Amino acid sequence: MSARTKQGSAASRVFVAVALTAAVIVTALAAVLVVDAERSERSEAEEVTRAVAASLASLPEVAESLRAPEPSETLQPLAAEVMTRTGLDFITIMTPDGIRVSHRDPAEVGRHYLGTIPSTPRVFTEEFTGTLGPSVRTIVPVTVDGELVGWVSVGVTIGSIWSKILPRLPFVVSIALALLAAGLVGAWLARRTTRRVAGDLPAGTIRDAVASYESVRTLGEALRAQTHEHGNRMHTAVSLLELGRTGEAIEILTETSRQSQELVDQVAARRGGDPTVGALLLGKAAQARERGIEWSAEIDPHAPRSVLTAVDAVSVVGNLIDNAMDAAAAADAPRWVRVAFRSTASSPAGLQVEVSDSGAGVPEPLRERIYEHGFSTKPGGAQGRGVGLALVRSIVTSAGGEIELRDDPTTFVVTLPASVP
Template identity: 60%
Template sequence: MAITALLVVVLAVQAQSTQRAQAEAVTLAVARTIAEMPEVAAAVTTGTDAAATATLQPIAVRIMDLTPIDFVTIMTPDGIRLTHRDPAEIGRPYLGTIGPGLAGRELTEEANGTLGPSLRSVVPVMAEGRVVALVSAGITLGSVASGVLGQVPFVVAIAVALAAIGLAAAWFAGRFTRRIAGDLPASAVRDAVSSYESLRTLGEALRAQTHEHGNRMHTAVALLELGRTEQAIELLTETARSSQDLVDRVVARDGDPTVAALLLGKAAQAAERGVEWSVDMQPAIPRTTLGAVDAVSLVGNLVDNAIDAAAAGPEPRWVRVGMALTPDQRIALTFADSGEGIAPELRERVWEHGFSTKPAGAEGRGVGLALVRAIVEAAGGSITLDAGAPTTFRVLLPSGIAP
């Protein structure tokens, strides 16, 4: 029961975080779209405020009716509302931050307005190189919370199912191993750890990819509802093109589709943390002799370490993954990052089980590199850490193809 309760809490927090991030993305997308509408700039630069309200209020109402946005406030540079969900508030000062908008920058914040606490984005309306108005689009925290509450039954069902599966698997595994093998050998322990690490890193990657696609889909829907069909199609086409390019390179011929899914997710994970991501891959690289679980555990751990190091280091922050086939038909993998590097006195200790340069806790497990080396060596390969900068791990694995 304790495990189930913990799972419910973790999944609920994740659902709330995702719902909030999606709400922020939608408010920013809608505010940007409105700010780019030519009729908005025309209305605020010609005629009186009352005339601008007569033109813009119907537009704001239509947008609020067609999108999940709770309010659209178009205001003068002085912060006087020209539109509002409550017409009685038109002509009164906007309640929120407008300084960045007046400086020509976008802003997303949580603030308390006439409709209560909300997430809102403020985008400047530009004309002839100057800010002529500001657009604020927002979603109340009540709307965000209702979206999370709608997911609670699903979250509870998933948590209960996972707990039941885990208990059943543990019971069957315990009985099986006691009857067949007695004490687990070292290889079985490594396989168990590899399975856990594989699920962890793939789960993180898929969560990031799902989050990114969710944000883009919300933006595309907002564009479609506002009649910006060409921009929506361009956004979706570019997303599909970039994803398909990586998939084609990874799964060409005998490539591993599991690794393709992992790398796609890690690209989204890197973007979330402000890290530039690139994959340099020779075409038609065959599979390694590793199974899917070990391949995901190996690649995922090395990529996770690289993203963590790059995100904690100075700009520009980047991670580069390389895959190539050597002349002797081995698969060469490289993982480089822009982080601050590994101190010379720690270069040997990083391979020790339980040692980590990261803080103790979820991000400082001290398992990754020890497990990676065990997987590589068990497959008949090798792993090395380059001297100097940038930090680069190089892995050589047999491909199953005779040299």
């Protein structure tokens, strides 16, 4: 089996991701609908039990019967009749101390009420497990001239509540299935669109392609700036030579050579140096001078080789420098960018790359969003805004490293693990 088949194409991954997202959303929605229906039925049960209990407690014949020698003779038939008319599961009438004088099961008459009896006469609703199982019940005091003569408890079992919900489930299921079908169609369309763009390439290959594009872009911009700067200086030197000002021409050419040679010496002195990254730094230094940004590079000669490929290294360093120069260019003076390559503090074999700038920094609410694909605090355009930092983090984390944003000054710190010999 090929590595491509094992990884799965990007189109297939998009289909799976969208389909799973749709399934999760539909499941959550169905659960919300069921819970909402249960909550609605429970609320209705509380209102009905409260209303019926209060109505019975206010009947004069209930109070009179509770004071009679045999209250069950009149209250048991009355409770049974009300239960039949209202469809309630039980109506229990009891004495002030909680002895039942009516119950759905006549055998329970004379026994103590199972549930909470308030310490003071007041209306109280609760869920309690009694002889009929869990139920929502409301207990209301029966008073005569302020004197407590008994209690009326009316309840609906949880089973009855769910029996009213069950008929709604087919409707909920049909909605869920319709939404799931729509989600699967969306996943199929997303897969089809992705396949048109990327074919059957795996996601890793597409990321590598994006990294290659970003590497070429940022390296091309750097070399263009370097070529442009050298061209300007050469034209100036030629003009000075034509004017007979040889000393000034030599000074310009010597200064150009000296600035480039300093950075070349730093890159060459590093034992793990990458010539491609060195060329990038030379170009970015010229680009910084072209934009009026002070440039400095600190390259530790003992810094280890990066675990990244040349393409990925150029993408990471180039994008971080591009962001830093954009931030510095937008800031008030002084405008500067600093780049450093050194060993990590925890391990001499690990590489740490720091890119700092004099920009305004990143607001706290945006510190995670800046790594999202497509998000940028800068205007969109042909430069691929909203791709850089997302690609940088993807490359770094794939290599087992991490990226961190620090303040004062704004600094992106990339830490890469030791390379495998």
